[in-house]
């Protein structure tokens with residue numbers, strides 16, 4: 268083991284840290300003053316949402332990663348800089364961001380991962396309500412789950428885009444760690460387990476092994492599960508650690524998901540479109556009736572222009588029988604070639620393509 272520093276060394280090291288802290292503080296405040304000037308240069312705008320620039324934030328964070336030579340991880344540095352930008356933006360007025368509540372859900376964690384903590388989070392009762400509140404202007408943005416690495420697409424979210432005029436302004440990827448939480452913290456007390464159906468599915472193997480006889484009760488969110496578990500000694504919830512903190516539950520076991528790369532992707536929805544960030548993704552919505560070659564008419568120009576497709580998902584269109592809506596994610600931004608050219612071509616030949624949004628690829 269390395270020698271312990273002597274008390275004199277410790278005092279010297281702490282003096283260095285004090286000096287650095289004072290420099291950091293001064294620089295953060297200087298940065299905040301410049302950010303305010305940038306805000307003023309944008310003119311006399313109505314609200315915080317008008318100052319928000321996701322493409323610029325993505326560029327700042329990518330630069331942080333490029334510069335990082337250790338010893339802190341990219342995740343840690345990005346989190347720190349995210350908070351600094353969040354605080355700089357909130358100098359005008361904090362953004363209002365709707366999410367699937369109550370407090371303590373993974374959606375709330377996704378809000379903080381993407382926007383930092385200097386926002387006003389609005390916990391809402393359903394994904395539909397998140398869309399409604401953003402559409403009505405009561406929230407600046409909304410964060411909704413769209414797919415999970417193990418369980419696939421959250422179809423109710425995709426279906427909202429069939430009728431909603433909102434745009435996709437960003438994506439967030441969140442590593443999801445599930446915990447078994449209860450009031451007593453003792454597994455032998457547990458006879459019922461509450462959780463969102465997707466979370467129950469993510470922990471099926473663990474439950475079979477450790478709580479084979481417990482009743483599994485699906486509820487509307489993991490935080491709702493935690494809220495119910497708070498009321499009885501024989502009940503537990505599967506939820507994130509933050510739900511355990513909000514509802515003051517003890518963790519019986521952590522990281523109980525069956526797959527250790529369990530990740531949920533969220534979309535940020537809003538009313539505006541944003542310029543390119545240099546590494547973007549575009550989500551398209553295409554309506555196709557059962558005409559031969561209709562889908563090919565869309566995919567062929569994309570392939571010919573060298574555009575890679577990340578995802579394609581079909582849903583009944585909900586407007587005409589046997590009409591399908593295809594949700595297609597491609598690389599690139601709608602305002603930049605080659606995607607711009609491919610879209611112009613598709614619009615002139617195949618028709619009926621709606622760009623749901625072009626947004627920065629999740630930074631981490």
Ligand SMILES: O=C(O)C(=O)C[C@]1(C(=O)O)C=C[C@@H](O)C=C1
Nearest residue numbers: 302305319320323324352355356
């Ligand atoms: O560069 C801008 O446009 C800013 O307003 C500054 C800043 C930042 O703190 O870096 C703050 C908010 C924006 O969302 C993007 C970046």
